[in-house]
Amino acid sequence: MNLSLLVILPILNALLLLPFKEAKQVRLITLAGAVVQFILCFFLLYLFWQEKTTGNTSLMLFENNYKWYAPLNINFHTGVDGISVSMILLTAFVVLAGILVSWKQEKLSKEFFFLLLFLSAGAYGFFISIDLFTLFFFLELAVIPKFLLIGIWGSGKKEYSAMKLALMLMGGSALVFVGLAGIYFNTNINGAHSFDMLQIAQSNISEDIQKLFFPFAFIGFGIFTALFPFHTWVPDGHSSAPTAASMFLAGISMKLGGYGCLRVATWLMPDAAHHYSTIIIILACIAILYGAFATMMQTDLKYINAYSSISHCGFVLLGIGMLTQTAITGAVMQMVSHGLMTALFFAAIGMIYDRTHTRQVAQLSGLLKVMPFISAVFVIAGLCSLGLPGLSGFVAEMTVFMGSWQNADSFYRIATIIACASIVVTAVYILRATGQVIMGPITNNDYKSLKDAAWNEKLAAVILITGIVAIGVAPFWLNDLLRPATDIIMQKISAITK
Amino acid sequence: MLADFFILMKAELVITLLIFTLLFLKIGNKEWRNESLLNIINLLLFINLLSGFFIAKEGTLFGDMFRTNELLRFEKNMLNLGILIISLQSYHWLKQHKHVPEFYMLLLSTLLGMFFMISANNILMFYLALELSTIPLAALCNFDLHKKIASEAAFKMSISSAFSSGLLLFGISLLYGTTGSLNFAEISSQLNGSPLQLFSFILLLSGFTFKISAVPFHLWTADVYEGSPVAVTSYLSVISKAAILFVLVSVLYNVFQPLGSNWYNMLFVLSVLTMIIGNLFALRQQNMKRFLAFSSIAQVGFILIGITGQSAEGSASVIYFVLVYLFSNLGAFGVVALVSSLAGKENIDDYKGFYTHNKLLSWVLAISLFSLAGIPPTAGFFGKFFLLLAGAAKGNYILITIAALNMVISLYYYLRIIKAMFMDENKNPVEKINAGLQPKLALAICMIGIIVTGLISGAYNYIYSLVK
Numbered sequence: 001m002n003l004s005l006l007v008i009l010p011i012l013n014a015l016l017l018l019p020f021k022e023a024k025q026v027r028l029i030t031l032a033g034a035v036v037q038f039i040l041c042f043f044l045l046y047l048f049w050q051e052k053t054t055g056n057t058s059l060m061l062f063e064n065n066y067k068w069y070a071p072l073n074i075n076f077h078t079g080v081d082g083i084s085v086s087m088i089l090l091t092a093f094v095v096l097a098g099i100l101v102s103w104k105q106e107k108l109s110k111e112f113f114f115l116l117l118f119l120s121a122g123a124y125g126f127f128i129s130i131d132l133f134t135l136f137f138f139l140e141l142a143v144i145p146k147f148l149l150i151g152i153w154g155s156g157k158k159e160y161s162a163m164k165l166a167l168m169l170m171g172g173s174a175l176v177f178v179g180l181a182g183i184y185f186n187t188n189i190n191g192a193h194s195f196d197m198l199q200i201a202q203s204n205i206s207e208d209i210q211k212l213f214f215p216f217a218f219i220g221f222g223i224f225t226a227l228f229p230f231h232t233w234v235p236d237g238h239s240s241a242p243t244a245a246s247m248f249l250a251g252i253s254m255k256l257g258g259y260g261c262l263r264v265a266t267w268l269m270p271d272a273a274h275h276y277s278t279i280i281i282i283l284a285c286i287a288i289l290y291g292a293f294a295t296m297m298q299t300d301l302k303y304i305n306a307y308s309s310i311s312h313c314g315f316v317l318l319g320i321g322m323l324t325q326t327a328i329t330g331a332v333m334q335m336v337s338h339g340l341m342t343a344l345f346f347a348a349i350g351m352i353y354d355r356t357h358t359r360q361v362a363q364l365s366g367l368l369k370v371m372p373f374i375s376a377v378f379v380i381a382g383l384c385s386l387g388l389p390g391l392s393g394f395v396a397e398m399t400v401f402m403g404s405w406q407n408a409d410s411f412y413r414i415a416t417i418i419a420c421a422s423i424v425v426t427a428v429y430i431l432r433a434t435g436q437v438i439m440g441p442i443t444n445n446d447y448k449s450l451k452d453a454a455w456n457e458k459l460a461a462v463i464l465i466t467g468i469v470a471i472g473v474a475p476f477w478l479n480d481l482l483r484p485a486t487d488i489i490m491q492k493i494s495a496i497t498k
Numbered sequence: 499m500l501a502d503f504f505i506l507m508k509a510e511l512v513i514t515l516l517i518f519t520l521l522f523l524k525i526g527n528k529e530w531r532n533e534s535l536l537n538i539i540n541l542l543l544f545i546n547l548l549s550g551f552f553i554a555k556e557g558t559l560f561g562d563m564f565r566t567n568e569l570l571r572f573e574k575n576m577l578n579l580g581i582l583i584i585s586l587q588s589y590h591w592l593k594q595h596k597h598v599p600e601f602y603m604l605l606l607s608t609l610l611g612m613f614f615m616i617s618a619n620n621i622l623m624f625y626l627a628l629e630l631s632t633i634p635l636a637a638l639c640n641f642d643l644h645k646k647i648a649s650e651a652a653f654k655m656s657i658s659s660a661f662s663s664g665l666l667l668f669g670i671s672l673l674y675g676t677t678g679s680l681n682f683a684e685i686s687s688q689l690n691g692s693p694l695q696l697f698s699f700i701l702l703l704s705g706f707t708f709k710i711s712a713v714p715f716h717l718w719t720a721d722v723y724e725g726s727p728v729a730v731t732s733y734l735s736v737i738s739k740a741a742i743l744f745v746l747v748s749v750l751y752n753v754f755q756p757l758g759s760n761w762y763n764m765l766f767v768l769s770v771l772t773m774i775i776g777n778l779f780a781l782r783q784q785n786m787k788r789f790l791a792f793s794s795i796a797q798v799g800f801i802l803i804g805i806t807g808q809s810a811e812g813s814a815s816v817i818y819f820v821l822v823y824l825f826s827n828l829g830a831f832g833v834v835a836l837v838s839s840l841a842g843k844e845n846i847d848d849y850k851g852f853y854t855h856n857k858l859l860s861w862v863l864a865i866s867l868f869s870l871a872g873i874p875p876t877a878g879f880f881g882k883f884f885l886l887l888a889g890a891a892k893g894n895y896i897l898i899t900i901a902a903l904n905m906v907i908s909l910y911y912y913l914r915i916i917k918a919m920f921m922d923e924n925k926n927p928v929e930k931i932n933a934g935l936q937p938k939l940a941l942a943i944c945m946i947g948i949i950v951t952g953l954i955s956g957a958y959n960y961i962y963s964l965v966k
Contacts, residue, residue, distance in 0.1 A: 067955075068955050069880075069884075069955045069958055069959065070955070070959060071810075071811070071814070071958070071959060071962040071963075072811065072884070072887065133883075136883075137874045137875070137879070138874075140873060140874050140879065141873075141874045141875060143873070144868060144873050147913065147916075148916075148920065151917060151920065151921045152920055152921055158921070159917055159921050159922075162917075162921075163910070163913060163917070166909065166913060167906055167909060167910055167913075170905070170906045170909050171903070171906045174899075174902035174903055174905055174906050175902070177883075177886065177898075177902050178895060178898055178899050178902055181886065181887060181890040181895070181898055182890075182895060184887070184890075185890060185891060185893070212895075216899075
């Protein structure tokens with residue numbers, strides 16, 4: 001299968017929207033395209049599975065390498081391993097659910113869906129890239145659509161949030177650029193510099209160089225995934241964005257950063273990753289605790305989810321910083337799990353907001369009685385967030401903790417305990433919000449006439465819940481998918497630690 | 499021999515022919531309607547552009563004073579394309595103007611000067627060509643004859659160019675004194691880095707930086723850009739800068755190569771200053787033309803980074819970026835020209851709510867600004883990436899980090915315009931603008947250029963093969 005299809009399809013879909021005027025036609029075409037893409041992603045999973053079971057052990061599957069800027073040795077090089085496949089599946093889930101949730105989008109619907117599709121093309125492209133130039137290209141491609149989505153369709157102080165998000169993410173990619181340039185000029189493959197990750201991974205960059213450029217790459221990607229202290233765009237951006245864009249931001253966009261931290265920073269510069277692991281872990285622990293405590297103080301549902309995203313993405317960075325195979329597998333699992341869970345959470349919040357026109361916890365109550373379906377979705381998302389066994393959150397966080405504990409050193413142990421402790425805080429804010437919003441008597445009489453979820457909202461929720469439960473109940477398939485890929489990353493790391 | 503003369507100087511001769519055709523049109527008895535006159539001129543400019551692609555030869559003329567090769571031909575074609583786009587864009591403005599043939603005569607004279615400048619192989623020839631390209635420009639700045647601000651712009655333009663010419667001439671005479679030659683190749687062989695030579699080089703470089711409005715020689719830019727008609731402003735910011743940059747790259751790389759380590763440091767300081775100051779001033783501008791003026795100053799800072807690469811990648815990235823910049827900046831100026839001439843509005847605040855009635859034009863301006871800011875998938879992303887990559891090859895990562903962070907600052911002010919157009923509310927936004935065929939054609943060329951030159955690597959690879 002040619003992986004470029006994953007990028008071309010959403011772009012063609014977006015271009016196809018241009019001649020149509022009516023919102024109905026636009027959303028039907030978008031949905032049709034997204035469904036095809038969804039099936040395509042599962043087909044990719046199937047093919048990937050088949051290749052792996054027949055014993056294909058190559059690093060990347062379905063590789064395609066097209067010459068692009070030949071004088072600079074830049075190629076359009078695509079390929080996937082287990083990590084990329086799981087991220088691609090996540091993208092497909094979130095995009096489809098996001099389109100379903102924004103079914104009633106009336107204001108400038110053509111532009112809205114156009115940008116959403118464009119954004120998804122950026123994410124797909126990012127996950128299939130092997131060449132660092134194409135990776136960077138798609139990373140930046142996904143920034144401006146977010147700016148427009150938040151600024152045009154958002155709520156609250158949308159312009160401020162949109163600008164803050166765009167500038168901070170561009171700042172992140174500026175740092176990534178310096179890191180990539182450093183990697184590029186310090187590789188020498190047959191006398192030429194290279195952006196090709198497979199080639200770079202084989203050539204050894206000297207340790208001093210790694211130490212110099214690792215912070216650029218890691219912090220750059222880290223800004224995307226809410227690395228403390230560069231997380232400030234997250235609460236504003238998420239809470240001002242329209243529902244679909246929040247889902248996309250928290251569900252996929254933050255994962256671009258995690259994926260980059262792992263694939264580019266850690267895999268290509270393992271010595272430096274080892275050298276800086278203490279700092280990464282400290283920052284991750286701060287993010288986890290700070291995010292959790294900050295969430296407790298929030299009164300707006302979207303802010304609650306946004307701050308808890310900071311806390312949850314801290315687990316991703318913690319897993320990467322721990323540098324054991326289990327922890328890294330857990331980090332990727334957490335990315336997938338958090339992507340699905342947070343998208344579901346934002347979808348539920350969006351549904352509630354559409355009906356009650358408020359997101360303030362204090363003003364909401366007793367929704368279970370009038371909107372049983374939406375309330376159930378809200379509860380499931382909440383429980384997944386606090387790590388209830390049987391849902392994906394538990395599996396992912398458990399794997400991260402297990403992996404972290406494998407480091408015998410007491411520093412790592414203490415960090416793990418601190419991170420574990422945050423779960424209690426999570427339980428506090430999730431249960432409190434759920435109790436207030438879902439349970440209790442209906443205080444506002446206007447709420448009594450509210451309608452439950454429509455078919456599109458139900459479908460979106462079911463899609464995301466399927467993913468969450470599939471990982472929660474049967475985590476081994478995800479584990480099997482990720483294991484060979486993390487093996488390769490571990491090979492480079494264990495060569496140092498020994 | 500004569501055949502050689504015609505083929506080698508083809509581009510210049512065609513332009514000269516055009517100038518004389520216009521002169522005869524002007525002094526002839528027939529009264530031309532402006533619309534038909536403009537269509538004829540645009541057609542002629544198109545033919546002029548096409549003629550650049552056929553029958554080429556490399557060689558020198560006039561005892562090594564004038565040279566041409568495929569790279570120079572390509573650069574001239576770029577300028578021809580730029581002139582055509584500007585001419586199409588200023589259709590509405592010129593339609594109401596009384597002096598259309600004069601405008602084009604002056605415009606083409608400066609273009610002729612730039613062609614000679616690009617082809618110059620002798621420093622005196624270069625100076626002559628530079629003057630030919632500058633003096634008509636001062637007249638062009640004042641082409642909105644009834645506006646006081648235009649005369650002010652023209653006055654500032656002529657004084658500052660006279661000053662920079664003075665610097666250049668001083669540098670040239672000192673250089674002649676120390677090397678004993680005016681020929682580029684001979685100058686290069688005589689360079690040994692003596693203090694007097696360095697001094698003369700600094701004077702020369704100051705003259706150049708004056709023309710490309712790099713900091714600290716940028717102060718004339720904003721006022722001149724604001725006062726001039728939009729067509730002239732876009733000409734100044736794109737064509738005239740492009741020509742000087744081409745010459746600057748070729749002079750630094752070929753003639754002053756022996757002083758490479760000296761000018762590397764100078765360009766380092768200049769580019770950092772230019773980026774930062776250009777960006778900081780652009781942040782606060784309210785007038786669209788002033789805003790684009792300062793943003794173009796910042797762009798020059800990035801281009802200087804590419805030049806510091808001192809490699810084939812360096813000059814390829816500069817020429818490629820100029821091509822991209824031509825499309826992007828002219829795309830932005832095209833919309834500004836339409837809004838200015840048809841709605842009479844030039845302030846950023848006037849663009850609030852622009853999207854309500856002008857969807858297509860908003861996207862055109864947005865894509866052009868994204869390209870200027872270096873956002874994928876526009877060509878600007880590739881241009882900036884290659885410039886910085888060429889600069890990074892020297893191992894100066896401080897410069898690259900400063901530049902990368904400056905790109906973030908510059909994104910802020912470009913997004914300000916996007917925000918005004920798409921997000922801000924306005925009670926009476928700009929009415930629907932009926933652009934007409936010619937400006938639409940120009941904008942279409944720019945859009946195609948912005949998308950195609952980036953995603954398809956042909957343009958860069960071709961330029962690289964030429965400079966190598």
